[in-house]
Amino acid sequence: MSQTNLKTLLLLTTCISFPALAFTPTPDPGPDPETPSTSIANGRYVLYNQNSGKAMTVAGGSKEDGANVIQQDYSGQDYQQWDVSSLGSGYYSIRPAHSGKSLDVWEWNASDGADARQWTYLSGENQQWQISSTGNGAYSIISRYSGKAIETFENSTANGANIDLWNYWGGPAQQWKFTLASAAGGGNGGGDGGNNGNTKGATCTANGSVTVTETIVVSGGVYDGGCKVFNPTSALGDGGQAEGQKPVFRVENGATLKNVIIGKNGADGIHFYNGGTIDNIRWTDVGEDALTVKSKGDVTIRNITGVNGYDKFMQINAETNLNVSNCVVDNMGKFLRQNGGTGFTINVNVTNCDISNMKEAVFRTDSPTSTARITNSRLRNAGQLCYGSWKSCTSSNITSF
Incomplete structure (x- = not known):
């Protein structure tokens, strides 16, 4: 019997009237x-x-x-x-x-x-x-x-x-x-250098290098860095803590950036405008911040590794639904910081990550409307989990390593 006929039969049988009963059954409408x-x-x-x-x-x-x-x-x-x-x-x-x-x-x-x-x-x-x-x-x-x-x-x-x-x-x-x-078993799949879900962090091995003298703009579509090392020059900044440094990449309008290694001068990392995705990114030495959400939009971050940042790994300056998976982040001030003194709403979900050696906290905000959640992850010497006025900041299935 075809699926269409089966559905028709189900509807017919549920509409049969039974005089001895005081109701007519109604099909379950589902969710x-x-x-x-x-x-x-x-x-x-x-x-x-x-x-x-x-x-x-x-x-x-x-x-x-x-x-x-x-x-x-x-x-x-x-x-x-x-x-x-x-x-x-x-x-x-x-x-x-x-x-x-x-x-x-x-x-x-x-x-x-x-x-x-x-x-x-x-x-x-x-x-x-x-x-x-x-x-x-x-x-x-x-x-x-x-x-x-x-x-x-x-x-x-x-x-x-x-x-x-x-x-x-x-x-x-x-x-x-x-x-x-x-x-799930099976093979590890094909792919383009990205993580297949069996390990955490970025998987790129250096495949040549690119000197970056001005911000690379990725607007719509996909930019595949081919696992090259992108080395910013002093034209973007020195990778220190000075404000106003320029990003190595600007991801905007829902674009995807993947398979990139950012060299030792991290400048101001990656900026997001109007949402986007990064996949299989490694920061050799985080500069001021690894990444910043600069304008409203949903952001997806997966298969990333970042080490050695003095202050924040992620800076959030605008409303966003931020989803992070398969990450390794070590030696930062904070894993994530919402812009200080702001009250806009962010919703952060983190899963399958290793986060270690945070000087202050994993999550920090001053907004009483924002939420954060971390699941299925490992923490070590990570400071407070939640710092500030979160509406909700929770965790589940967290272990030490």
Whole structure:
């Protein structure tokens, strides 16, 4: 029986009247997209379909906008791994590890049968997802835009079967198991120098060098540094604590910067304007700050290593939902600091990180509306966890090392 016919049969059977009973049964509408669940920790996952046991996969490992999303036997490829990050208010981005793009409701189609594809992350509601427990170790994935659920088409168990969206009906084809990539087995995947989720920190080995005399602007799209060492000159600053130094990179308008080593003169690191992503970045010697959020926008940071900074590793000067995963940060004043004396809201989620030798604290703010959370991480000599007037600052599954 096809999935469409099965759904029709379910609807017909639930509408049969029974005169001896004083009610008419109503089908379970499933999760309410207006009351999101917050049950998944940030991290890199393999998403297994409950019906088929196969993994959500970007077809052919394509990195192009519009590439289709299918199910396939899991073989450890990074295009079968998904970075799940909280956006606040209970919603998540779900982004394929190999491309940094996003699981997307194709062409803003709100109808049953709409395709799920990958597209450059633009933070629209068609790229925001409610993840809700179905009570059996699996989860539904509901589009914030359409209220429909990610499923395998027609209950298929075949490799290559399409993944689309349909009105929630609760069957196993609409249920997904989230397994951390580090625990999923399979191979280590292909990739472009990035971390596959099995280790923390950046993985680049130096592959040549670039002298930087003016800030490199990355505006939209992806800039792949090829694991070269980018050495700022004194034109950007001296890497000390003086204010007003220039960044080595300016990432803006949702762009992605990846596979970069910043040399010993870190200048003012990386600046974000209007959101963006960095992936597989190493700071050899942090300058004034490793990175600064300069204007409002969602920021994703993954697979990074930074050492030897006198003050802050991250400076936050504007509203943001900041998601950090797979990081190693050592010998700083603070891991993160919201601009002093400000009251705007930031929401920080950190997972799978090693943070050590912080002189003051992990998180610091003066804003009573901001939140921070760190999970599945290790701390050593890290000072206070939460310093200042946080609305909420919490941790779970934290160990020492």
